[in-house]
Amino acid sequence: MTASLLQPYRLNDTLTLSNRFVMAPLTRCMAGPGLVPTDLMAAYYGRRADVGLIVSEAVIIRPDGQGYPNTPGLYSPEQIAGWRKVTDAVHAGGGKIFAQLWHVGRLSHPFFHHAEVLAPSAVAFEGTVPRMRELTYQVPRALTVAEIAQLVLDYAQAAANAIDAGFDGVEIHGANGYLIDQFLHHDSNQRDDEFGGSPEKMARFALDVVDAITARIGADRTALRLSPGGYVHLKGDARDRAVFDYLLAQLDTRALAYLHVGIFDDNMTFDYLDGRASDYMRAHYRGNLVGVGQLNADSAAEAVAANRFDLAAIGRPLIANPDYIARVRDGAELVAYSESMLPELV
Numbered sequence: 001m002t003a004s005l006l007q008p009y010r011l012n013d014t015l016t017l018s019n020r021f022v023m024a025p026l027t028r029c030m031a032g033p034g035l036v037p038t039d040l041m042a043a044y045y046g047r048r049a050d051v052g053l054i055v056s057e058a059v060i061i062r063p064d065g066q067g068y069p070n071t072p073g074l075y076s077p078e079q080i081a082g083w084r085k086v087t088d089a090v091h092a093g094g095g096k097i098f099a100q101l102w103h104v105g106r107l108s109h110p111f112f113h114h115a116e117v118l119a120p121s122a123v124a125f126e127g128t129v130p131r132m133r134e135l136t137y138q139v140p141r142a143l144t145v146a147e148i149a150q151l152v153l154d155y156a157q158a159a160a161n162a163i164d165a166g167f168d169g170v171e172i173h174g175a176n177g178y179l180i181d182q183f184l185h186h187d188s189n190q191r192d193d194e195f196g197g198s199p200e201k202m203a204r205f206a207l208d209v210v211d212a213i214t215a216r217i218g219a220d221r222t223a224l225r226l227s228p229g230g231y232v233h234l235k236g237d238a239r240d241r242a243v244f245d246y247l248l249a250q251l252d253t254r255a256l257a258y259l260h261v262g263i264f265d266d267n268m269t270f271d272y273l274d275g276r277a278s279d280y281m282r283a284h285y286r287g288n289l290v291g292v293g294q295l296n297a298d299s300a301a302e303a304v305a306a307n308r309f310d311l312a313a314i315g316r317p318l319i320a321n322p323d324y325i326a327r328v329r330d331g332a333e334l335v336a337y338s339e340s341m342l343p344e345l346v
C-alpha cells in the first residue's frame with residue numbers, strides 16, 4: 001500500500017512533488033551567529049531531498065519573534081544567503097522545500113532580543129522557556145492595531161525573502177500556540193477591537209497574513225499550518241470552534257498550496273471538534289491537506305487511501321533516518337528516534 005505514497009503528487013499547477021511524503025518542520029536550534037543557517041544545515045536538508053516536500057524548521061520573521069536559542073531567521077541578507085545554500089542543496093537532490101514562517105508572540109523573551117514581548121492580549125503563558133529553564137515567560141504587551149499592520153508587512157517581506165533565498169514556497173506557522181494561533185484561541189485573544197471578540201475578528205490576523213503573502217508570492221506557493229485543537233502553549237475552548245469554522249470557510253476560497261495540521265499525534269481527539277483535528281479540517285476545507293503526528297508509512301498510506309488527507313508529514317522518524325524514503329521503498333527497518341539525537345545534525 002505504501003507504494004501509492006511514493007508516486008508523484010501534483011500539488012497545483014506550479015508544484016509537482018516526487019512523492020506524498022512531507023518532512024514536518026523540526027526546530028533544531030543550530031543556526032550560526034546572526035541566526036544564519038550553516039553549511040551543516042544545508043547538508044542535513046540536502047540529505048533528505050528525496051522527501052516529496054521538505055518544510056524547513058520554523059524560521060523567525062523578525063528578531064522579536066524568537067522564543068528558542070539559535071533558531072534561524074529570514075530577515076537579514078546574511079540569513080537569505082545562508083538559506084540559499086540550503087535550498088541549492090535540496091534542489092540539487094531533486095527536492096522541493098518550503099520555509100516555515102514563525103513569530104512566537106507571547107512565547108518570546110527579551111533575553112533573545114532586548115525588546116518587548118508582544119501578543120494579542122496581555123495574558124502570559126505560565127512556564128519557562130525550553131532549553132533555558134531559568135527564564136520565565138513574561139506578561140506580554142497587547143499589540144496595537146498599527147503594530148499588527150506592521151507584523152503583516154513583516155510576514156510578507158519574510159515570504160519575499162524566502163523566494164529570494166530559493167525556497168519553493170512558504171508555510172505560515174499558524175499552529176502550536178505561537179503568534180497567529182494566539183489570535184485564534186480565546187485563551188490568548190481577549191481583544192475587543194477589530195482583531196478580537198467574534199470569530200470573524202479573531203480570524204482576521206491570520207487571513208491578513210495569508211492575503212499579504214499570497215499577494216506577494218502567489219497562493220500556489222503559500223501554505224498554512226493550523227491547530228484548531230488547542231493542545232500546546234494555550235488551552236482550547238469550545239468557543240474556538242466557531243473561529244476555525246469561519247477561518248476554514250474563508251481559506252477554502254483562496255487556493256493555497258495546502259493546509260497542514262499542527263499536532264503531535266493524529267489520534268488525539270477534541271470534544272469541540274467532534275474528534276481528530278485532521279478529520280475536522282478535512283470536513284471544512286476542500287484543498288490539499290497534510291496530515292501528521294505519529295504516522296508511519298503504513299498508517300499514512302491507510303489514511304491517504306481512506307481520503308483522510310492527501311500528503312503525510314513525518315517528523316521524528318526523519319530526524320532518526322535521513323534515508324527514510326529509501327528505507328520505506330526497500331521495506332527496510334527504521335532507526336528508532338530518541339531525544340538524545342537532537343544535539344547533532346545528521
Ligand SMILES: Cc1cc2nc3c(=O)[nH]c(=O)nc-3n(C[C@H](O)[C@H](O)[C@H](O)COP(=O)(O)O)c2cc1C
Pocket residue numbers: 024025026027028057058100173175176225262263264265292293294295313314315316317342
Ligand atoms: C524536535 C522537534 C521540533 C519541532 N519543531 C517544529 C517546528 O519548528 N514547527 C512546527 O510547526 N512543528 C514542529 N514540531 C512538530 C512536528 O512538525 C510534528 O508535528 C510532530 O513531531 C509530530 O510528527 P511526528 O510524530 O512524525 O514526529 C517539532 C517536533 C519536534 C519533535
